[in-house]
Amino acid sequence: MAEEKFLLEMTGITKEFPGVKALKGVELRVKPGEVHGLLGENGAGKSTMMNCLMGIYQPTSGKIVFDGVERKNYTPKESLEFGISMIQQELSPMQDRSIMANIWLGREPVNKFGLVNWKKMYEDTKRVLEIIDLDEDPKTLMRHLTVAKMQMVEIARAVSYDSRLIIMDEPSSAITEKETQQLFKIIRQLKAEGRSIIYISHKLDEIKEITDRVSVYRDGSYVSSANTDEITQDQIIEMMVGRSVENLFPKVKVPIGDVVLEVKDLCHETLFRNVSFTVRKGEIFGLNGLVGAGRTELMETIFGLRPRKSGTVLFKGKEFNPKCGKDSIDAGMAFITEDRRGNGIFPIQDIEFNSTIANIDTYKGAGRLLNLKKMQKDCAEYIEKIAIKTPSQAQLIKNLSGGNQQKVLVARWLMTAPDIIIMDEPTRGIDVGAKSEIHRLIGELVKEGKSVIMISSELPEVMGMSDRIMVMHEGDMMGIIENDETVTPEMLMELASGIVREEQ
Amino acid sequence: MEKNRFKEIAASNGTLVILIVMCVLVTIVRPAFITPANIMSILSAACVTGCMALGMTFVIISGGIDLAAGAEVAFAGCVGAAFGQTAEAAAGKVIDGLPQLPFIIPLVITLAVGVLVGAFNGFLISKFNTPPFIVTLGMTTVLRGATLLMTGGEPVSNLTPGYVALGSNILDIVPVAVIVFIILIIICSVLIRKTKFGKDVYAIGSNEKAASVSGVKVPQRKVMIYALAGLMYAAAGLIVAARATSIHPGAAQGYELIAIASCIIGGASPSGGTGTIRTTVIGALIISVLRNGLTLLGIESNWQQIAVGLVIVFACALDVRRNSSR
Structure with a gap:
C-alpha cells in the first residue's frame, strides 16, 4: 500500500464562492495509466473540482500533488505545460478558423523566420486526425463541422498536447454510439501509453465499460472510491444519490385521446x-x-x-x-x-x-x-x-x-x-x-x-x-x-x- | 456583520458611491460646488447627453450600439426647427414663406423625425442582419450630409417663443429642460423595468437565439429599440435648439460618445444584457460633475476632455473585472 504511486493526488480541496460552498474537503487520487471515472449528480462538485485541477479556479484550501510535485497557484496554461489537459463538456471552438488553427492555437509551429509554418501544421494535424480516425481536411472551418466532429477535434487537440492526464467532461454526451466506441478505442490506446484519463459521465454503462476505478461525489463532498469491477451499477447510483432509485423510467399508463x-x-x-x-x-x-x-x-x-x-x-x-x-x-x-x-x-x-x-x-x-x-x-x-x-x-x-x-x-x-x-x-x-x-x-x-x-x-x-x-x-x-x-x-x-x- | 452589510451596499451601488465621493471631494476644495445655482448648472449640462444616454441604454442593453445618436440630434433638431422659425425671420429661413406655426408642430415633427430615423436604423440592422456598429456609422455620415444640405450649412435660428420657453428657467432657477429630463428618466425607467418590452430588450441582449425561441419578436423589437432611442435623441435635439433659440447643423458632434460612456460608466456591459436607467443617469451625472468640478478647480477644457476619456477607460476596465470575478 505504501509504495502505491499516484500521478495525481488532490486532498482536502475546498472551494468557496460568495454564498456557496461548492467543495467541502474533496479528494481524488489517480494512478498512472488508469481511467478514473468521476461520478456525481449535477452540482455535486465534479466540474468545480476539475476547474480547480486545471487552474481555472484557485481552491480555497487543499493540496494538489501532480507527478510527485506539489502544485500551487498555477494558471490553465501552466497546467497544460505540466501535462494536464481537459476536454470541456460545452465546446467553444473558434468557429471561423480551421481545424488546424484550433488544434495548434498558441503553439503554432514556426519556421526559421519566426513565421507560422502552415505546411508543418497541416501535416501534424493530418497525423493527429488519423490517430482519432477523423476524416476531415485540416483546413476545414470549425463552423462546418457537426457538434460530434467538433468534439473529435477537441479530443485530437488533447492528444496533440501529449498530456499525462486528460480530463474528459462528458465527452459522449453529444456523440453517437459509434463515435463513443471510437472514443473508447482512443482512450484504451492512450492508457496503453501510460497516460491517465479522468472520465466524467452520467452514463453508467459507459463508466462500467471504460473505467478502472471510480470516485463518487455528492453535494460538494467526497463519498468514496472503488474499483469498477468490484461494484454494481445499482451501488454506484446509491452512492451518487444517497438513496436507491427504483425506477429510472416511471412511465405511467394514461388514456390516449384524440x-x-x-x-x-x-x-x-x-x-x-x-x-x-x-x-x-x-x-x-x-x-x-x-x-x-x-x-x-x-x-x-x-x-x-x-x-x-x-x-x-x-x-x-x-x-x-x-x-x-x-x-x-x-x-x-x-x-x-x-x-x-x-x-x-x-x-x-x-x-x-x-x-x-x-x-x-x-x-x-x-x-x-x-x-x-x-x-x-x-x-x-x-x-x-x-x-x-x-x-x-x-x-x-x-x-x-x-x-x-x-x-x-x-x-x-x-x-x-x-x-x-x-x-x-x-x-x-x-x-x-x-x-x-x-x-x-x-x-x-x-x-x-x-x-x-x-x-x-x-x-x-x-x-x-x-x-x-x-x-x-x-x-x-x-x-x-x-x-x-x-x-x-x-x-x-x-x-x-x-x-x-x-x-x- | 454591520460592516459586511455596508460593503455589500457599497459594492452593488459602486457608481453611486463614486458620484457621492466626487461631490464631497469637490465641495471640500470648492464650497461653491454645493450652491443651488451650481447644482442646477450640473443638471442642466447633463440634460442633452443625458437624454441621449437614456435612449442609448436600451440600445446597449440589447447588445447594440448607436453611433448615429449625435447626428440624429442635429438632424431631428434642424428639421423640427425649420418649422419653428418666426415669420419675420426672412433671412436664414429654411422654408421660404412659412408662417409662424404653433410650437406643437415643430415639437411633433422633431420627435417624429427622431422616431422614423431610429426605426430605419433598426430596420436595416434586423432586416439585413448587419452589425449595428456599421449601420449607425454609415447613418452618421448620411444624416450629417442631409442636415448640411437642408440648412445650407447655416444655423437654423430665430425660433418661436415655444422654443424660448423650453430653454428658460422656472422661477429663474430650475431649467425647463431639467424637468423634461427627469420626466423622461421616469418614463424610461418604467419602460425597462415594468414592461414586456423592457424584458425583451434584456432577453435580446443576453441571448438573441434563446429570445426568439422564447417568443420574443426580435426583428420587430429591434426596430422599436432604435426608434425609442431616436425619440430620446430628438428630445435632446429640441433642448439643444431651445437653449440657443437656434440650432447648428454641426450640433451634438461627438455627443454619442458621451452618451455611450454614461451607460458604460453606469455599469451597462458593451456586450449586452446588463444596465439600468438608474445607473446610466448616475453615469451621466458623474461626467457632468467631473466637468463642473474641474472647471471650478480652474482646469482648462482640453484637460477636462482627457480626464473624461480616462474615466471612461477606467470604467470599462472595472466592468471587465466585475464580470470576471463572478
Whole structure:
C-alpha cells in the first residue's frame, strides 16, 4: 500500500464562492495509466473540482500533488505545460478558423523566420486526425463541422498536447454510439501509453465499460472510491444519490385521446423530406435517430423557427403555420431546445427572468405594466415544485449546475401552459437524480392530458418512456413503431442507421 | 456583520458611491460646488447627453450600439426647427414663406423625425442582419450630409417663443429642460423595468437565439429599440435648439460618445444584457460633475476632455473585472 504511486493526488480541496460552498474537503487520487471515472449528480462538485485541477479556479484550501510535485497557484496554461489537459463538456471552438488553427492555437509551429509554418501544421494535424480516425481536411472551418466532429477535434487537440492526464467532461454526451466506441478505442490506446484519463459521465454503462476505478461525489463532498469491477451499477447510483432509485423510467399508463398535432408531408429545402406523423392527447411520442438525422431541424420547423418548403401542419384541428416562436407559444406549443447554452438560457439573467420570459404576456396588468410580484411568486412556486437547487431566485442562471438550468427551462415552458411540449434531448448531460425527476415530470404532464414529443438519442430512455417511436435517418423518416414488448434496441438502431425502413 | 452589510451596499451601488465621493471631494476644495445655482448648472449640462444616454441604454442593453445618436440630434433638431422659425425671420429661413406655426408642430415633427430615423436604423440592422456598429456609422455620415444640405450649412435660428420657453428657467432657477429630463428618466425607467418590452430588450441582449425561441419578436423589437432611442435623441435635439433659440447643423458632434460612456460608466456591459436607467443617469451625472468640478478647480477644457476619456477607460476596465470575478 505504501509504495502505491499516484500521478495525481488532490486532498482536502475546498472551494468557496460568495454564498456557496461548492467543495467541502474533496479528494481524488489517480494512478498512472488508469481511467478514473468521476461520478456525481449535477452540482455535486465534479466540474468545480476539475476547474480547480486545471487552474481555472484557485481552491480555497487543499493540496494538489501532480507527478510527485506539489502544485500551487498555477494558471490553465501552466497546467497544460505540466501535462494536464481537459476536454470541456460545452465546446467553444473558434468557429471561423480551421481545424488546424484550433488544434495548434498558441503553439503554432514556426519556421526559421519566426513565421507560422502552415505546411508543418497541416501535416501534424493530418497525423493527429488519423490517430482519432477523423476524416476531415485540416483546413476545414470549425463552423462546418457537426457538434460530434467538433468534439473529435477537441479530443485530437488533447492528444496533440501529449498530456499525462486528460480530463474528459462528458465527452459522449453529444456523440453517437459509434463515435463513443471510437472514443473508447482512443482512450484504451492512450492508457496503453501510460497516460491517465479522468472520465466524467452520467452514463453508467459507459463508466462500467471504460473505467478502472471510480470516485463518487455528492453535494460538494467526497463519498468514496472503488474499483469498477468490484461494484454494481445499482451501488454506484446509491452512492451518487444517497438513496436507491427504483425506477429510472416511471412511465405511467394514461388514456390516449384524440389527435392534437398532425404533420403531413413536411419538407425542408435540404434538411428533411416528406415527414408525416400524428401526436395524440396524453401521448409521449419518441423521436430517435443519430446525430444529423434532422430531428432538431424538423422540430424547429414545426415550431416556426425555420421556413418550410412544403407540407402542412394541423394543430388542434386548425391549420398551423407559425412565423416565429411567439405564434407557437400563443397557440399552445412549447419547445425545450437541445442546446441549452446556445438557444436556451439567458446566462447573465436571474432565475426569475429565465423562468418567466416565455410567459411574460400573462403578467400584463393595468396600463400594460408587468405584475412583478406575481412573477416572483410564480417563480418561487416552480422552484419549489420541480426542486430547483438555488440559494435564491435572484441567482444568475449561469451559476447553476446543468441539471438545475434544465429544470429552470422546464419551468419556463410549463408556465406557458402548453398543450404539446417538444423536448429535445431533455436529459442530455444530466445526472441520474435530475434525470428521473424530468422523467417523472413528463409522466405527470401526459397524465394532465398534455402531449409530449421527446427527441432522444438514448435508446433506454426512448424505449422506456415513449408510446410510439419515430425514427429518422439523414432527413428521411424511417418509420413509426408502436413501442410494445417486441421492440428491441437493435430494431431501432437498424432504422436509425438507415439499414432498414419500416413499411408504411 | 454591520460592516459586511455596508460593503455589500457599497459594492452593488459602486457608481453611486463614486458620484457621492466626487461631490464631497469637490465641495471640500470648492464650497461653491454645493450652491443651488451650481447644482442646477450640473443638471442642466447633463440634460442633452443625458437624454441621449437614456435612449442609448436600451440600445446597449440589447447588445447594440448607436453611433448615429449625435447626428440624429442635429438632424431631428434642424428639421423640427425649420418649422419653428418666426415669420419675420426672412433671412436664414429654411422654408421660404412659412408662417409662424404653433410650437406643437415643430415639437411633433422633431420627435417624429427622431422616431422614423431610429426605426430605419433598426430596420436595416434586423432586416439585413448587419452589425449595428456599421449601420449607425454609415447613418452618421448620411444624416450629417442631409442636415448640411437642408440648412445650407447655416444655423437654423430665430425660433418661436415655444422654443424660448423650453430653454428658460422656472422661477429663474430650475431649467425647463431639467424637468423634461427627469420626466423622461421616469418614463424610461418604467419602460425597462415594468414592461414586456423592457424584458425583451434584456432577453435580446443576453441571448438573441434563446429570445426568439422564447417568443420574443426580435426583428420587430429591434426596430422599436432604435426608434425609442431616436425619440430620446430628438428630445435632446429640441433642448439643444431651445437653449440657443437656434440650432447648428454641426450640433451634438461627438455627443454619442458621451452618451455611450454614461451607460458604460453606469455599469451597462458593451456586450449586452446588463444596465439600468438608474445607473446610466448616475453615469451621466458623474461626467457632468467631473466637468463642473474641474472647471471650478480652474482646469482648462482640453484637460477636462482627457480626464473624461480616462474615466471612461477606467470604467470599462472595472466592468471587465466585475464580470470576471463572478
